[in-house]
Amino acid sequence: MNFSLDRQPDNRLLLAWGYLLFALAGLILLWVYNCRAMLSSTDSLSLQNILAADCSHPFDTFIRIDFFIITVPALVWMLMEGRRLKMPYWWLYLALAFTITFAITCPLFFLLKNHA
DSSP: OOOOGGGHHHHHHHHHHHHHHHHHHHHHHHHHHHHHHHHHOOSOOOHHHHHHHHTSSHHHHHHHHHHHHHHHHHHHHHHHHHHHTTOTTTTHHHHHHHHTOHHHHHHHHHHHHHTO
């Protein structure tokens, strides 16, 4: 393997495209399933109903705990790294993780960090 420095810009471009691809996949796939859930639900989409439905099976609880365990340290790291690199609007990633989704926010952070 050749790890010469002259190939690094190509690697950064490849990484940027990969991060963008994952952000788009998060956007598309999560909204497809979000829309399917909204269309198939006979109950109101209150927070109480959503949380009750998510915990209907032990595997659902496993996924929720697994996601929480990885998301919290990742968000802390993203905020610290954003401040360290003096990225503009570094605080926005925390807000986006809870309003858009972490599946989109995390790859977007890596994409913008790659260009910082």
